[in-house]
Amino acid sequence: MAPRLPKPRADLAAFPAYRTGQQVKADVRLNANEWAEPNPAGDWLTPRELDAVLLNRxxxxxxxxxxxxxxxxxxxxxxxxxxxxxxxxxxxxxxxxxxxxxxxxxxxxxxxxxxxxxxxxxxxxxxxxxxxxxxxxxxxxxxxxxxxxxxxxxxxxxxxxxxxxxxxxxxxxxxxxxxxxxxxxxxxxxxxxxxxxxxxxxxxxxxxxxxxxxxxxxxxxxxxxxxxxxxxxxxxxxxxxxxxxxxxxxxxxxxxxxxDDASVTRRVAQNHRESGRVYEALKKVRAIETYPSVTNFILFRMKEETPAAVHARFLEKGVLIRDISMWPGCAGCLRVSIGTPEENGRFIAALDHVFAAAPA
Ligand SMILES: Cc1ncc(COP(=O)(O)O)c(C=O)c1O
Incomplete structure (x- = not known):
């Protein structure tokens, strides 16, 4: 028998949780518009500085x-x-x-x-x-x-x-x-x-x-x-x-x-180069429409295929991107974040596999 549960606010009773995709396993994670290069906490605080962080206060x-x-x-x-x-x-x-x-x-x-x-x-x-x-x-x-x-x-x-x-x-x-x-x-x-x-x-x-x-x-x-x-x-x-x-x-x-303003400058330049590379590769795919971006992600729309099928084929190649086709006005759309140069290479290399069978 289902337990009796407390009653939430009516407008939140059927409210779904935000989907992050964190549970999906993939070598290359290009789904959340993060900066892909590792940024270890240990690079920022020396052991002495860490000791000065008093957690009891x-x-x-x-x-x-x-x-x-x-x-x-x-x-x-x-x-x-x-x-x-x-x-x-x-x-x-x-x-x-x-x-x-x-x-x-x-x-x-x-x-x-x-x-x-x-x-x-x-x-x-x-x-x-x-x-x-x-x-x-x-x-x-x-x-x-x-x-x-x-x-x-x-x-x-x-x-x-x-x-x-x-x-x-x-x-x-x-x-x-x-x-x-x-x-x-x-x-x-x-x-x-x-x-x-x-x-x-x-x-x-x-x-x-x-x-x-x-x-x-x-x-x-x-x-x-x-x-x-x-x-x-x-x-x-x-x-x-x-x-x-x-x-x-x-x-x-x-x-x-x-x-660390220098890193910001470096990342902006790197993102510019890499997003240009990914954009050019996407532009060559006839089965999709690609939208220009000034950010660290690129939106593209499937002309014929369902985004779920295309998303799944990227995952077969170990590349996780974001299916946003349920967002208003985004029917048929997927979004890819810009990763490290190597990761972007993996994404670009996957395009042939993903779109090989797609209707032109
Ligand atoms: C437009 C926009 N605003 C805010 C956020 C949330 O950022 P934060 O990690 O600071 O909560 C995101 C994250 O993807 C975003 O895309």
Whole structure:
């Protein structure tokens, strides 16, 4: 007999867990837009520094890391809110500005967590379907925002899964037309593109920008996310922030990684070379449509075949990519992350096998 279970909130009763694909075994993992080269924790802290990390005390180093990052972003430390990955600061965004009776406008297809976190916070998603190619014009953005009258408007730029940027004038026009709405700009991949809206924060107090250590800083396992906004808005976030949400160990490593600007420059250049190589190889495959990307991943759409079949054939060659065909506007689509040069070679070599039998 099934046990009697406690009753959850009705809108979460049938809510599925986020699928990460972590349980799938593969030699080459190109499914999560991480930086593929190993980044061992031992490279960052000497045994002596590790001994200075006292785990019996609650973390006190948040101010140091905020100061360090504020310098890099040319803002004041009180404009920063740190989280356990940017997903945490994103959740806080929806807790503070979303929730029951409030709405989030999303331009689909986009990072699926924005919709999930809206719902988890108790709010409602309004989708504006852009589809592919993902071209958001200023007029389109302004019209969608005027119609939705949402409490939160989200722009992910460069966008996941499409890999392209949203014109800044579209984002700023929405922020200016709706000063009472919060405009969230997710810049998880902006370092790869070399662009940012940070300079516009001062003139747009209703804008928040999120960033992460998970991509170009090669530290997805560390879990560091950053939100940057007007100091008064940052204060609103601190009201919901969990005390000591970023661990002492994380602070110690993150403070080292934050200073390593040379590696960021090197990775951006390497990603540019490697994504170009993968893009050129994909472009030669007649069975797919490939979308240009300024990020560390590339989206492509099967013209005839089901993405599940193609995904499975990559896995036969030991290469795990991401099936995102269930995301809004992404029917027939798969996404591949850029890996190490060797891994990208494995992906490119697999193309012949994967598409040998595909209808042209
Ligand atoms: C657009 C976007 N934002 C945020 C995140 C989450 O990053 P974090 O690891 O900082 O939680 C991702 C991760 O893939 C992403 O694609």
């Amino acid at each position: 609650y973390p006190t180093a948040a101010l140091d890391l905020r100061g360090l990052l504020a310098e890099r972003y040319h803002v004041e430390p009180d404009q920063l809110v740190l989280g356990n990955g940017s997903n945490e600061v994103l959740l806080n965004t929806f807790l503070v500005f979303g929730g029951h009776g409030r709405t989030t406008l999303l331009f689909q297809p986009t990072y699926s967590m924005h919709a999930r976190l809206t719902v988890i916070a108790g709010g409602t998603v309004v989708d504006e379907l852009i589809g592919l190619p993902y071209d958001i014009t200023r007029d389109r953005a302004v019209a969608a925002a005027a119609k939705a009258r949402a409490d939160i408007v989200v722009f992910t730029t460069p966008n996941n899964p499409t890999g392209n940027e949203i014109p800044f004038d579209a984002i700023l026009a929405v922020a200016e037309a709706h000063p009472e709405a919060l405009v969230l700009v997710d810049e998880a991949y902006s370092d790869f593109a070399g662009t940012t809206l940070l300079a516009e924060l001062a003139a747009h107090p209703n804008m928040v920008i999120s960033k992460t250590f998970s991509k170009v800083r090669a530290a997805a396992g560390l879990r560091v996310g950053i939100l940057i906004t007007h100091p008064a808005v940052a204060e609103l976030f601190r009201a919901v922030q969990l005390p000591y949400n970023v661990s002492t160990l994380t602070h110690a490593v993150a403070a080292k990684i934050a200073r």
